Amino acid sequence: MIRELLKPYEDELCRLADSVWETPEPGFREFQSSRAEIDFLKEHGFEVKTNVADTVTGYEASWGNGHPVIAFLGEFDALYGMNQKADCAAYCPEDPKGMGQGCGHHLLGVGAIAAGLTFRDLLKARGVSGTVKIFGCPGEESGSGKAYMARDGVFADCDVALTWHPANFHMISSGSSQSCIQCYFRFHGVSAHAAGAPHLGRSALDAVELLDIGVNYLREHMESSDRVHYAITNSGGDSPNVVQAEAEVRYLIRSTTNPKCKQLFERVIRIARGAALMTDTTMEVIFDEGLSNTIPNFTLEDVFARVFAETGAPVYTPEERAYARKFADSFSTEGQISAIPFAVKDVEKLKENIRHSEICDYVVETIHTDHCEMGSTDVGDVSWVIPTGTVNTACFSYGAGSHSWQWTAQGKSSIAHKGMLYAAEILARSAEKLLEQPELIRKAKEEFDRRMEGQKYECQIPADVKPHVI
Ligand SMILES: [Zn+2]
Numbered sequence: 001m002i003r004e005l006l007k008p009y010e011d012e013l014c015r016l017a018d019s020v021w022e023t024p025e026p027g028f029r030e031f032q033s034s035r036a037e038i039d040f041l042k043e044h045g046f047e048v049k050t051n052v053a054d055t056v057t058g059y060e061a062s063w064g065n066g067h068p069v070i071a072f073l074g075e076f077d078a079l080y081g082m083n084q085k086a087d088c089a090a091y092c093p094e095d096p097k098g099m100g101q102g103c104g105h106h107l108l109g110v111g112a113i114a115a116g117l118t119f120r121d122l123l124k125a126r127g128v129s130g131t132v133k134i135f136g137c138p139g140e141e142s143g144s145g146k147a148y149m150a151r152d153g154v155f156a157d158c159d160v161a162l163t164w165h166p167a168n169f170h171m172i173s174s175g176s177s178q179s180c181i182q183c184y185f186r187f188h189g190v191s192a193h194a195a196g197a198p199h200l201g202r203s204a205l206d207a208v209e210l211l212d213i214g215v216n217y218l219r220e221h222m223e224s225s226d227r228v229h230y231a232i233t234n235s236g237g238d239s240p241n242v243v244q245a246e247a248e249v250r251y252l253i254r255s256t257t258n259p260k261c262k263q264l265f266e267r268v269i270r271i272a273r274g275a276a277l278m279t280d281t282t283m284e285v286i287f288d289e290g291l292s293n294t295i296p297n298f299t300l301e302d303v304f305a306r307v308f309a310e311t312g313a314p315v316y317t318p319e320e321r322a323y324a325r326k327f328a329d330s331f332s333t334e335g336q337i338s339a340i341p342f343a344v345k346d347v348e349k350l351k352e353n354i355r356h357s358e359i360c361d362y363v364v365e366t367i368h369t370d371h372c373e374m375g376s377t378d379v380g381d382v383s384w385v386i387p388t389g390t391v392n393t394a395c396f397s398y399g400a401g402s403h404s405w406q407w408t409a410q411g412k413s414s415i416a417h418k419g420m421l422y423a424a425e426i427l428a429r430s431a432e433k434l435l436e437q438p439e440l441i442r443k444a445k446e447e448f449d450r451r452m453e454g455q456k457y458e459c460q461i462p463a464d465v466k467p468h469v470i
Contacts (some may be wrong), residue, residue, distance in 0.1 A: 002428045005121045012021040013114045014212050014417045016040055021297040021411045024078030024099035030057045033076040037109060037136055042420025044117060053152035055145055055467045059136040063120045066129030068441055070431045071155060072164035073110030075105040075140045084408040089326035091405050092364035100408035104166030107395055107420040111164060116422030119431040130435055133158055138259030144289040145377035148467050150385050151459035159441050160387045162430055164377055164423040167392035168401060170313050171364035172304045172342035176372040178254040179261035179293040181460055185211060185272045191245035198245060198470040205236040208247045214271035225372060226264055227254040243451040246437055256372040257293050258460060290460025292380040295451050298368045299444040300389030307429045308363045314422050316359060320415050324358040324397035327406050331399030339401055342371040359415060387444040391426055395419030
């Protein structure tokens with residue numbers, strides 16, 4: 001039934017995804033992408049709220065009434081430096097510094113729309129109550145869009161959230177992701193002639209360097225799953241002959257849970273204070289963004305597993321395989337193997353498939369796990385508010401992973417479209433199961449309550465920090 005309901009929309013959905021690919025935009029400035037999706041949803045009978053949680057480009061599209069209230073989460077932002085000509089299997093950007101859909105968010109957003117639209121038509125066809133909500137979530141790559149939306153209570157009246165992410169594999173995304181905090185440390189010193197009057201100068205650049213060195217010593221004394229990254233965003237000028245009066249460094253601090261991440265953040269702040277003391281400069285901390293770790297929901301994973309088993313994997317034509325082969329050959333197979341997710345049940349089977357196929361052509365079985373994968377997503381914040389489940393579908397060849405020109409290049413191909421429509425089918429069929437068996441939603445909520453016992457959602461972003469572009 002779901003497949004038949006999806007079919008009539010397929011061409012226009014693929015065109016919509018292509019149009020988002022063609023207008024890559026950064027977080028909170030996805031004006032054209034957001035507008036195209038909103039127009040599409042309005043044309044198809046959805047009511048749409050815009051500027052959700054003051055994110056400007058974020059939207060909430062709704063249809064229907066009563067329970068279940070199923071949320072489908074979409075994204076649409078692009079990445080700097082990921083510009084690439086479509087279908088070109090060698091690095092060939094039109095603009096090397098330009099933006100591109102190197103994480104497949106044009107598919108992610110439209111796939112969520114496709115799932116919501118199809119589930120809406122199922123509710124209509126059956127004449128039963130239920131509410132479909134499709135969230136256009138901006139600024140995933142940088143901006144923490146869903147964290148602001150969760151902080152604002154946007155998801156609070158939904159029963160569950162179902163989402164997906166384009167990937168190299170067809171599988172359930174089980175496990176957690178890292179909590180993170182990103183901030184700027186800005187140091188203020190005194191400029192002086194570096195040779196003539198160095199004793200009068202106080203170097204802000206020295207402070208940045210001492211902070212970085214201090215943090216590099218910290219690494220030995222943090223948990224092995226903690227991560228701290230930095231980028232110097234202002235080195236104080238180009239002249240070595242002037243003591244640098246201003247300097248700034250941007251830090252990204254990650255740990256497996258929100259409390260641990262906050263503790264690690266405080267340790268880095270203390271090192272920054274030490275750097276300011278040592279250099280006789282002053283220091284300010286400017287909060288940028290923060291994300292929560294993901295709370296898994298095994299009940300929803302079980303629903304996905306049944307749906308994957310009933311649906312089977314997409315079948316690829318010889319032309320699609322030849323197309324995928326060109327891209328698979330542009331990256332190391334062993335590199336792909338080294339990044340196999342922890343949740344994969346039969347790693348050897350997947351290794352074989354990677355070595356002998358050019359694209360994932362089976363549903364990769366997974367285990368339930370709380371294991372924290374390295375990296376962060378703003379889906380984590382939604383998972384602290386309502387039971388949330390995520391699937392991945394292969395939209396790209398084997399080889400390069402997310403944030404690669406290979407993903408941008410393949411973004412309008414038939415394998416990308418196939419993966420997007422397959423994800424929509426899996427999500428809509430999962431929603432159908434939840435509609436038919438309301439006890440599954442109850443069970444998912446009970447599991448959520450059990451996991452949340454003794455902890456409550458506190459957004460990592462302080463209340464006075466608003467969605468912003470830096
Ligand atoms: Zn992504």
